[in-house]
Amino acid sequence: MAEITLKDIIKEENLVYKRSKIMTNKTLSYCPGCGHGTAHQIIAHTIQDMGIQEQTIGVSPVGCSVLMYDFLDLDIQQAAHGRAPAVATAIKRLMPDKFVFTYQGDGDLAAIGTAETIHACNRGENITIVFINNGIYGMTGGQMAPTTLAGMPTSTSPYGRDTSMMGNPLKITELLAMLPGTYYVTRQAVHTPRAVRQTKKAIRKAFENQKLNRGVSFVEIVSNCNSGWKLPPVKANEWMVENMFPFYPLGDMKVDGELVNK
Amino acid sequence: MEKELRLMKGNEAVAEAAIRSGADAYFGYPITPQSEVLEHLMLEKPHERTGMVVLQAESEVSAINMVYGAAGCGRMVMTSSSSPGISLKQEGISYIAGAELPCLILNVVRGGPGLGTIQPAQSDYFQSTKGGGHGDYRLIVLAPASVQEMYDFVELGFNLAFKYRNPVMIQSDGIIGQMMEKLEIGPQKQRRSAEEIAKQCPWATVGKPENRERNIITSLDLVSARQEQHNHKLQAKYKEIQEKEVRYELINCDDAEYIIVSYGSSARLSMKAMDILRAKGVKVGILRLITLFPYPTKIIQELTPKVKGFLAVEMSCGQMVEDLRLAVEFKKPVEHFGRVGGMVPSPEEIVEALEQKIIGG
Ligand SMILES: Cc1ncc(C[n+]2csc(CCOP(=O)(O)OP(=O)(O)O)c2C)c(N)n1
Ligand code: SF4
Numbered sequence A: 001m002a003e004i005t006l007k008d009i010i011k012e013e014n015l016v017y018k019r020s021k022i023m024t025n026k027t028l029s030y031c032p033g034c035g036h037g038t039a040h041q042i043i044a045h046t047i048q049d050m051g052i053q054e055q056t057i058g059v060s061p062v063g064c065s066v067l068m069y070d071f072l073d074l075d076i077q078q079a080a081h082g083r084a085p086a087v088a089t090a091i092k093r094l095m096p097d098k099f100v101f102t103y104q105g106d107g108d109l110a111a112i113g114t115a116e117t118i119h120a121c122n123r124g125e126n127i128t129i130v131f132i133n134n135g136i137y138g139m140t141g142g143q144m145a146p147t148t149l150a151g152m153p154t155s156t157s158p159y160g161r162d163t164s165m166m167g168n169p170l171k172i173t174e175l176l177a178m179l180p181g182t183y184y185v186t187r188q189a190v191h192t193p194r195a196v197r198q199t200k201k202a203i204r205k206a207f208e209n210q211k212l213n214r215g216v217s218f219v220e221i222v223s224n225c226n227s228g229w230k231l232p233p234v235k236a237n238e239w240m241v242e243n244m245f246p247f248y249p250l251g252d253m254k255v256d257g258e259l260v261n262k
Numbered sequence B: 001m002e003k004e005l006r007l008m009k010g011n012e013a014v015a016e017a018a019i020r021s022g023a024d025a026y027f028g029y030p031i032t033p034q035s036e037v038l039e040h041l042m043l044e045k046p047h048e049r050t051g052m053v054v055l056q057a058e059s060e061v062s063a064i065n066m067v068y069g070a071a072g073c074g075r076m077v078m079t080s081s082s083s084p085g086i087s088l089k090q091e092g093i094s095y096i097a098g099a100e101l102p103c104l105i106l107n108v109v110r111g112g113p114g115l116g117t118i119q120p121a122q123s124d125y126f127q128s129t130k131g132g133g134h135g136d137y138r139l140i141v142l143a144p145a146s147v148q149e150m151y152d153f154v155e156l157g158f159n160l161a162f163k164y165r166n167p168v169m170i171q172s173d174g175i176i177g178q179m180m181e182k183l184e185i186g187p188q189k190q191r192r193s194a195e196e197i198a199k200q201c202p203w204a205t206v207g208k209p210e211n212r213e214r215n216i217i218t219s220l221d222l223v224s225a226r227q228e229q230h231n232h233k234l235q236a237k238y239k240e241i242q243e244k245e246v247r248y249e250l251i252n253c254d255d256a257e258y259i260i261v262s263y264g265s266s267a268r269l270s271m272k273a274m275d276i277l278r279a280k281g282v283k284v285g286i287l288r289l290i291t292l293f294p295y296p297t298k299i300i301q302e303l304t305p306k307v308k309g310f311l312a313v314e315m316s317c318g319q320m321v322e323d324l325r326l327a328v329e330f331k332k333p334v335e336h337f338g339r340v341g342g343m344v345p346s347p348e349e350i351v352e353a354l355e356q357k358i359i360g361g
């Protein structure tokens, strides 16, 4: 048997992520196993790797991640519910050399903030949008979201989402990919090490793209909400793979301004 | 420096003043009777003249949140709208007040409620001076009565906004916004450099360097005791504003037996009414409000023992008159006269109101 060298061990899959310096020492307010914390860590690593802490301004939403400014050691503005893309638009227009990103849940981005999202994307604002789609309103206690799957029970659709009465789940990311103002549109996840690596690449690309000034880079992360879904973390991830991914398939939708044919 | 005179609409004067005062950004959405602000800005190419950012947003909601974003970066930013659009902005204004950001908001008031009318009114006084959105907060409210004041109050408004880190509203009306008058305009001021902004606004989110704490712009604090403290701090600021920033004009009040309290275009109309009454031998003076908040309570209390009564003249069903009554404390008669729904009072109607409601009453 050949001897194992250090080179064999230093593989991406064996890497243990260190806490990023961009993360503060504050204890995360998220439920154990929630994808929000992982998504924060990925953003923090990206900003650290790119060395752009001093050039980055974040915009936090209203939702479970409203306190993002407690966890990321960055200049951050907390926006009104759904308005992060408008807030980010102004920040970027006034400081075009900075990196500006929003971080938004599905209620924030795809319900109350639909107009702000679509128009920021349609204007081609040179910003990064990170969209955490957990198919539910986590923060307010598990109500139906625009992205809640057909038949999925929530506190405001206790017998499951009846689409004839409550409307259909909204694939807003597909919609945004159609707009000329988006340059990069992708759907990722953070439930396995492999998915985390993929998402890290996507977030990196979404930030790097801001140097090109070609429009919005949009990264959806399909994520879990154990508390809202009323499932323990591992079960929640299994449920997500079985139910969310078929409806919200992972992968790139638009790269370098070109729609990806599937 | 030689005076530069222009003939302009009130709305255009605001746009020109924004450029010349070195504003960094304007975000707005069209609505009558104030669309000339955005139109004039677009025509003037401020992005070429000074580098000012001007953007037509998809709604007033979006526009005010763009204002939040820009103000959070320490920028001199403004928006304008008319009544229905200002109602839409209220959530954003509340956030701006809560986060203590400086900005300027112009309301060219039209008649309401609802879609109401596109004609002039002053029926947004409550909304402007009592908060407007949710929570305990106040705006500094300036009331121009001429095109010149529309121009001048832009720079004054920005100065007050930055001095107190508070949103400032110019509450105008459809008459002042639409009418053309001669005005004197000032020289072009340089926009502040990024370094000057960072120095003037150390709280601004412009990117966190190694050697300072991160800056956070938020109105949220879930710890009730701290949120209460924050509220007390805001109230102390409003109190200071009430002590230091009251502005008004007294016209013929020295020998006056009757005083008309008014502002904006109503005050202009009241001047004519005063002339008619003075010609008849009735000693009438005018207290013209320049700030609606803070309200000039002290001068009213000084005038009260000297006069026989007050008439509030405003294009509303009686909003500003409530503050007048509070100031007079029922020591002298206080009456109200107004036309509403876009109707403008004539000087003769004001004369008649004073004669019947105060002198004869
Ligand atoms: C104007 C307004 N309406 C409603 C709310 C209440 N609210 C807070 S968070 C939230 C939903 C958040 O859900 P989502 O964006 O999916 O984020 P998550 O918590 O799931 O990450 C709602 C409705 C609010 N804060 N402001
Ligand atoms: S409620 Fe849901 S989204 Fe919010 S922290 Fe808990 S698991 Fe995450």
Ligand SMILES: [Mg+2]
Binding pocket: A105, A106, A107, A132, A133, A134, A135, A136, A137, A138, A145
């Ligand atoms: Mg959600």
